[in-house]
Amino acid sequence: MLDNIPRGTICIEDLEIGMVRRLTKRIEDYDIRLFADISTDCNPVHLDDDYARDTIFGGRIAHGMLTASLISAVIGEQLPGHGTVYLGQTLKFLAPVFPGDEVTAEVSVREIDHGRRRVTLDCVCLVGEKAVLKGEALVLAPSKKFD
Template sequence: MQKELMYEDIQIGDTAVFSKTITDFDIYQFAGLTGDFNPMHIDNEFAKDTFFKERIAHGLLTGSFISTVLGMKLPGPNSIYLSQNFKFLAPVKIGDTVKATVEVVEKRDDKKIIKLITQVYNQRMEMVVNGEAVVMKK
């Protein structure tokens, strides 16, 4: 386990990543946890007649890997999520390997608040999610 970063150690320009290959199990597990059983995500026959022609991962499943980076790597444990926005740019399909990246772009020392650019890319380095997060580091 890596040493927890202190607020003072975090600098503008710092980055961290998390990668994961999306499986059929991940999508069903996410549907079960959230109750989002949209057939676009879980029904092969339904998905064949959609714009994407096959099942796609939930957008928030993909976006949730940003939370993994923020909570586990940068700023890491003992940080509190204050806000997040997402723009979903492309679908994530079963078998895609996604890489969530965060970059520190601003720090507010009086409240120990950090603003980060948050992005997710697929294995072809196509951006599939773009956003911004604000966290507080205790």
Template sequence: MTLYFEDLEIGQYAEFGKTITDADVLMFAAVSGDTNPMHLNAEYAEATPFKSRIAHGMLTASFVSTILGTRLPGEGTIFLSNSCKFKAPVRIGDTVNTRCTVTTLDPVKKRVTLKTECRVKDTVVLEGESLVIAPSRG
């Protein structure tokens, strides 16, 4: 699905939900090379303030990319920048609900700024902002 720049409005949003599995964490570690034992070793993680393994923060942040590249704006979107603050841990078994909301539109450059937020239930686990170039009809 693609929404063209001309279809976008301030306040428009898209959402994506994903339950984090052990396999997700293991595959992300393999692909990214981030083998921090906080994510992979239960015994190690039990001795940390989190008391259990947690998912990679960038795995959570990747759900923003999922929305931008497949839903809002969608196919053909060019990701320019992203900022994010990690607010709380995501654990295996948690369902992460991500929302990206259009906050500004630059019609000259076809750029879109979006507020990004990931939640587990009522807890914000990530918040930030993304800047993209949206596909255009013109």
């Protein structure tokens, strides 16, 4: 279940360096299976207990891109929010996410280019205090001038 999070838009004119938004979601077996169906990534490390038990992870793990999609949710729903256009994303996968893990995706504003409506965002996903994914996003932010 997702945290009760604000949704909407923060236009570039109202963004500030250091602004942070986050959401938390428990990654369930259902999410992993649905993501496998949608993405067509049916790697047995995600879906087969017997196979995954013999891997370096010792059990099934969530798709890295499923975890990364939580960053997209924060960007598209909260910061900057509705009307934001992704221009780029870097990701570094640091640790596995297991079924039942509660993941917090956090996005913070690092740079704002008002003239080009570009915003650079630092992105991290955490399980507890442990970073499982880090990255950077570049987005085109919505503007009050184009409403």
